[in-house]
Amino acid sequence: MTLTGANFTGFTTSAKGEKSFQAFAPATNSSLPGNFTQATAEELETVLSLAEKAFPVYRELSYIRRADFLDAIAKEIMELGDALIERCSAESGLPAARITGERARTCGQMQLFAKLLRDGWWVDARIDTAQPDRKPVPKVDIRRILVPIGPVAVFGASNFPLAFSTAGGDTASALAAGCPVVVKAHSSHPGTNELVSSAIIKAAQQTGMPEGVFSSVYLSHADVMTFVKHPVIKAVGFTGSRHVGMQLFQAACSRPDPIPVYAEMSAINPVVLMEHALAERKDTIAKDLAGSVVLGAGQFCTNPGLVLMTDSEASKAFRQQFAQEISATIPATMLNKNIHKAYEEGVRTFQHAEEISVLAQSSTAAVAEKYQAQPVVHGIQAADFMSKKEFSDEIFGPATLLVICKDDAELLAALRSLEGQLTATVHATEKDEAGIKPVIDLITQKAGRVIYGGYPTGVEVCHSMQHGGPFPATSDGRTTSVGTAAIYRFVRPVAYQSFPDHLLPEPLQNANPLGILRLVDGEWKV
């Protein structure tokens, strides 16, 4: 499959710009075929104008029509076949098996949102009927549903080139909500973006969607700010670094009309190991935790970067065992040069700090190959950990920091010192339960997802998932970027007062033609 390197400007492609770039294969340290052309200011304007025109048409389509579109996207992505797996694997350095799994997840997300649209209850219909005789004033008929917010800017992530990128969770949830999407293609996997974008455009044409419902452009940093500040854009979805996430957030806040930015940015995902859990299961925990730390070269936002425990014989034995497990791991290729460089710098900074000791590092033999990350485990005393904010900075990659606390009170203090997190985990047994309630209370205040006896990596796509926590885990911890509840990021409520039945949207009509659960005069009923 030949790649054109052009931008997807609605249903056509366009490559009028003078600047282009190539994709890079980190595993082979070489460039990949295809010249990808940055969009011109004019092309960006075209794309946004198409999204603006598409919005009033797309938002009026029935939920079923939108569902058909999402299902068609999943089908067209599968139709890309091995070409997608191969290109995506080459661009990301991730093994074909992982990419194949991620493709299934990506298509599964589209289909899950399609089912949500067909089910219909997501629209949160609420009806309060009129009481014309109420005193002192009559009660009017009020009915409320959720409506789409407007065109959405989506920034893909490098670490999930399918599931959090061009056709990833943000795109799926925004399209499901009724919002046109403009993707700023990630420069780490432009070929993957081209293949996936072509699948989405095919699906849009097959299912009769308006032109502009989806576009995808390559942008310079300066144009990214123009993009986020453009009046057509009504919300932003982003997954990436805290630095870039905050730039987008500040740009959106400084607009004459501020818009929501859903930036998933930074987390170290603390894991608390209670004493009896270590006494009973230290070997299993050491093995499974090491597996979670090095999974995907540690390049997950849910990577366990911090492990807290009180000092004891059991925890000493655990640390030795865990160090052995990490020593035995094999370095793996990282996603791109920048991420590799940042990882090495992060590790170096920690190792220059006199408070931190290196407890184990995986064999360096294989690291001769470029852009591989060497898993490492560091140790620190809790008092030292709390003394400097930078010790709780995220190191994106297979590194974790063991924090040794002198007692339960210090463990709670260390937890309390943390910023907001995507996840927090506790391992305990029944014998630990006397001390566990304050731990659970605290981690529930700090994180979006709390885990008992498991590991934070692995994020289930389902109705009850919460992927998003207090700042800086995300810029808006009130929402999730994974699971069906992600649709609520791109909608707002509208109340209809005293409308004739036939002028109401279907979910609010008396006959309940969609057959959905609704809150009618305070009672939920179908």
Place this chain on the structure above:
Amino acid sequence: MTLTGANFTGFTTSAKGEKSFQAFAPATNSSLPGNFTQATAEELETVLSLAEKAFPVYRELSYIRRADFLDAIAKEIMELGDALIERCSAESGLPAARITGERARTCGQMQLFAKLLRDGWWVDARIDTAQPDRKPVPKVDIRRILVPIGPVAVFGASNFPLAFSTAGGDTASALAAGCPVVVKAHSSHPGTNELVSSAIIKAAQQTGMPEGVFSSVYLSHADVMTFVKHPVIKAVGFTGSRHVGMQLFQAACSRPDPIPVYAEMSAINPVVLMEHALAERKDTIAKDLAGSVVLGAGQFCTNPGLVLMTDSEASKAFRQQFAQEISATIPATMLNKNIHKAYEEGVRTFQHAEEISVLAQSSTAAVAEKYQAQPVVHGIQAADFMSKKEFSDEIFGPATLLVICKDDAELLAALRSLEGQLTATVHATEKDEAGIKPVIDLITQKAGRVIYGGYPTGVEVCHSMQHGGPFPATSDGRTTSVGTAAIYRFVRPVAYQSFPDHLLPEPLQNANPLGILRLVDGEWKV
């Protein structure tokens, strides 16, 4: 009842500051008894520290306990009796009958949130059970509910000294959500604040709430910024001017950890009068619309400040009739000097514009009394209206602007030129229906509440109310400040993964001890 003028710092009062102020009665142009002392920096710190300590205790109380607290607040407010009505009426210039009605609404809001807490479904419980045998990876058990966000800063509004102030909607919804509240008392009604604060503190003590669950302070402008930027505060509720609302919003965005600001700011609430509605009902519409414009001296965020119609015989006749209705209205006292001054300036600016003509003004006879607003209706051609942005600025008070459009296309263009609105209204008959769909589509995109054949003033407190629209109507159009859905502003979701049943919060336990509707494996069930 003697007023102490002190701040409510948790369960004690404190007045260490050196600056104090008096309340002013706009109707009598005189000061009222009581010296109100601005909080010192130290007192503010005390209050925030108490809120921080109260949070982990308050958030853990059962929903029933919180409901008892809210019900007790309503009871204690009623116990204040006539002293509250008299003081509030004197401070606001609003008639005793209006204040009595507003008190009922304020207590009703508390009781509605108490009922919501007892009903329990608001917590949006979602459960996805484990599938240990799923391939390729087992599915873990995930369960999600909403948890409180943290201490909330509430800024009361002058135009609803009870229902949108110390014990108003923001306070009720934040307390219901499980968040401690710190009120920045409005300087227009400090005596009302003192009475209501004392009622809330009594209720908190009676029902065993932790100290710091509620405080109320008088603050200088500089200290307001310290307050909003303080790390303890996790969200802000505000109702007032666009200028101040945006200052708070920008302060919150510039924090190291940005927090949500729910500012309800500015709206002109367009009313579209379709041709046949005017032909059939011009007299009724003229009378009722005039009533809506002058209600409460026009000091409602939902005041109809803009009326659009195409030119026709019917609309000419309507304009004459409407002008007569406005001429016959009686000026009324405004809430305070600043609001009165801003109203006069706003009217003067419009009347200096050559594009705008004065169609009618109420009798000036009664305006001799200070701080009364003279109702006025202005007229403008749609092309002129669209030529300058300032013609769509809000004039807070009993003024409205009639926009005459040459045809339906120009009417749609004028609507399209508007910023976000709290409400938008259309009057039509069946004969207008050919042209009404694009109007409804457009106003649904512009506003949070759309009204058919009614008037925007009067906001029902119910489950389906949406009081909040796209910017600048509110800083966050995804939420409402009126009705039970307001609770969602002060919560965020937390997912519990693989938790033992007895360590889960009650709403998520297998036995469903609260008996609430939950989404279990994709099906809603009790």
